[in-house]
Amino acid sequence: MAQQTQSPKSSLVGQSICTSYSQDQSQSLYYSQDKSQSVKHLLECLPLSQESERPLLATLADIADALAIDDLSFSHFATAISELSSQEVSTRRSSLHMRHARDELSMHLAIAQHEEMLIKRWLEVLQAEPNAQDGTSALEKRKQALHAKAMEYKRETDSLKQQLPQDPPCTISELSAFQKQLKDKENTLAEKRRKVEAFQGLPANIELARHELRIARDEQMKLIQLRERLLDRMAVGMS
Incomplete structure (x- = not known):
């Protein structure tokens, strides 16, 4: 009860300190390394009318201790x-x-x-095979044999390429033209055979038959000569 009848002068001093602290203007309360002494000092400065603010001030002192600052001003807290x-x-x-x-x-x-x-899996597989070394050597021998065979084929191919003429006498287009001519001649002969078969039932005409025979033989000789020329050109091209 004695503390509640504190003089108005002390109350004004406490309010002045709190106002100065909150506005961060004239003076700052310095927080010493001993937190309990700082809190006690602050509590003594507070007027009795602000008794409920002492826990808040204690919390503020704890925060200052956690932030490791000695000055309880707002600027130091913000920094x-x-x-x-x-x-x-x-x-x-x-x-x-x-x-x-x-x-x-x-x-x-x-x-x-x-x-x-x-x-590890491959090591287990290799170790599980009893003749792994033999299999490896066999594969190596097979590889060498295949390589030798491939080289032999390559030499033969190169030799055949060297034997081929630079400019073949008969081109693909000429061969196609000859084949077309042969086909036309074969069609003509087939047509003549059909005509001969059609006249088999008529009375014999020796002169007409001889004439047709001569024409057929001429056509046959032309075909034979054409075939010979084609074969000769193909033989020259291969040699």
Whole structure:
């Protein structure tokens, strides 16, 4: 009850200190390393009408102790909070870098483990075969034999290419034209055979038959000569 009858002068002094603290103008309350003494000093400065604000002031002192600041002014609090935010951002950035590096290492580790598993599986397969060395040597011999055979084929092909003439006497277009002529001649002969078969039932005409025979023989000789020329050109082209 004695504290509640405090003089108006002390109340005005307490209000002046609190007003000066909240507005951060004339004086600042310095926070010593001993938190309990600082809190006690602040509580003594408060008027009795602000008894309910003492827990808030104690909380403020705890925050100042956590931020490691000696001055309880607003500017020092803002600076400390800004530095703490910067440290938090830097820490998060470092955490992201570390997480990215960890993910890459995990991926490389998974690849290495997969390759190790494949190597172990192949080693087991090779060790399970009793004649693995013999099989390897047989494959090597077969490879050498195939290589020798391929080289022999290549030499034969090169030799045949050298024997071919530079300018063949008969081209593909000429051969196609000769084949077309032969086909036309064959069609003509077939037509004449049909005519002969049609006149088989008529009385014999010796002169007409002889004339047709001469024409047929001439056509046959022409075809034979054409065939001989074609064969000669093909033989010259192959040699």
